[in-house]
Amino acid sequence: MKVDNxxxxxxxxxxILVSLLSVATYFIFAAIADRNYxxxxxxxxxxxxxxxxxxxxxxNENPVIKRFSEKPDAFIEFFILIGLVIGGYTASKLSGxxxxxxxxxxxxxxxxxxxxxxxFFVVVGSILLGYGAALAGGCTTGNILQGWAHLSLxxxxxxxxxxxxxxxxxxxxYPKLGDSDDAN
Amino acid sequence: xxxxxxxxxLVVGFIFGFILxxxxxxxxxxxxxxxxxxxxxxxxxxxxxxxxxxxxFYLLGDFGLLKVVPKNLxxxxxxxxxxxxxxxxILGYCPGTMAxxxxxxxxxAIIALFGTALGIxxxxxxxxxxKATFLSTEINGNxxxxxxxxxxxxxxxxxxxxxxxxxxxxxxxxxxxxxx
Numbered sequence: 001m002k003v004d005n006x007x008x009x010x011x012x013x014x015x016i017l018v019s020l021l022s023v024a025t026y027f028i029f030a031a032i033a034d035r036n037y038x039x040x041x042x043x044x045x046x047x048x049x050x051x052x053x054x055x056x057x058x059x060n061e062n063p064v065i066k067r068f069s070e071k072p073d074a075f076i077e078f079f080i081l082i083g084l085v086i087g088g089y090t091a092s093k094l095s096g097x098x099x100x101x102x103x104x105x106x107x108x109x110x111x112x113x114x115x116x117x118x119x120f121f122v123v124v125g126s127i128l129l130g131y132g133a134a135l136a137g138g139c140t141t142g143n144i145l146q147g148w149a150h151l152s153l154x155x156x157x158x159x160x161x162x163x164x165x166x167x168x169x170x171x172x173x174y175p176k177l178g179d180s181d182d183a184n
Numbered sequence: 185x186x187x188x189x190x191x192x193x194l195v196v197g198f199i200f201g202f203i204l205x206x207x208x209x210x211x212x213x214x215x216x217x218x219x220x221x222x223x224x225x226x227x228x229x230x231x232x233x234x235x236x237x238x239x240x241f242y243l244l245g246d247f248g249l250l251k252v253v254p255k256n257l258x259x260x261x262x263x264x265x266x267x268x269x270x271x272x273x274i275l276g277y278c279p280g281t282m283a284x285x286x287x288x289x290x291x292x293a294i295i296a297l298f299g300t301a302l303g304i305x306x307x308x309x310x311x312x313x314x315k316a317t318f319l320s321t322e323i324n325g326n327x328x329x330x331x332x333x334x335x336x337x338x339x340x341x342x343x344x345x346x347x348x349x350x351x352x353x354x355x356x357x358x359x360x361x362x363x364x
Contacts, residue, residue: 072189076193080197086197087198129272129278132268139279143255150252169272
């Protein structure tokens with residue numbers, strides 16, 4: 001399976017645009033949410049967690065739930081999440097790459113067509129993703145796109161850990177690819 | 185105020201999602217390809233953004249227009265990072281690209297969205313012992329302070345290092361290679 005590159009932007013263009021967005025959001029965040037760092041994603045998921053935590057588990061006094069339900073940046077990042085969905089939809093529709101699917105085609109080729117099996121991995125993987133992002137104080141956006149740009153020690157360690165664990169996990173899931181060099 | 189927050193969030197998310205999808209970094213084979221060290225488009229994209237924002241942030245900082253506040257280092261960064269990385273390896277995307285993937289019609293990403301929120305909820309339930317174990321000792325995250333160097337003596341070498349990585353992987357591996 002080959003990745004279709006024909007309709008994609010060059011990585012340089014995408015990278016520069018993201019950096020301009022980071023700088024622009026810094027100033028707006030500072031003005032409306034009294035926060036001195038650019039946009040992130042994790043707090044948006046935290047806002048959803050806080051909603052369920054307050055409603056069903058009665059965690060009103062939990063410090064994590066309190067933080068995500070009271071701070072304005074979590075509320076804003078929840079709408080960043082919704083914006084991301086609309087942005088992904090618009091970009092894929094405009095470039096003709098919109099492609100509904102249940103599970104990734106590459107996964108299907110190597111791990112079988114079972115949707116239940118993939119969904120099991122999705123549930124486990126996403127719980128780890130959420131837990132890890134909360135503990136590390138940010139995801140790829142907050143800790144690499146922003147944190148590495150700030151050269152924060154915390155983010156350098158977090159981002160390096162993302163890669164270290166991701167590389168090992170991907171090797172376990174796709175062991176044959178890692179060793180062969182017949183990729184072409 | 186509320187309306188401004190909502191609008192700002194939607195606009196930033198829209199632009200970010202548009203860039204992510206349009207650049208192709210939301211694709212499962214690209215993320216897995218990067219982790220398998222076979223496809224470096226995402227790495228080049230990220231490092232380009234990092235170099236450019238780093239220089240912009242610290243230049244604007246020198247002009248007194250903004251103040252960069254680095255994230256401190258505690259054990260949670262390492263442990264949380266490893267947990268996050270394992271999740272990313274299993275999923276084949278991260279929180280931001282997950283949301284953009286929902287827009288691209290990938291149904292499993294909706295399940296992943298609730299799974300991620302559940303992960304944070306579990307974090308909230310375990311916060312007491314976690315805080316005592318992984319978040320109690322904190323090291324100041326300001327790398328210039330820690331190294332005792334002028335900031336540009338760190339920023340410029342970092343920019344050169346990141347550029348060298350981009351140059352090296354760009355020369356070695358094509359973005360159009362067949363991996364899977």
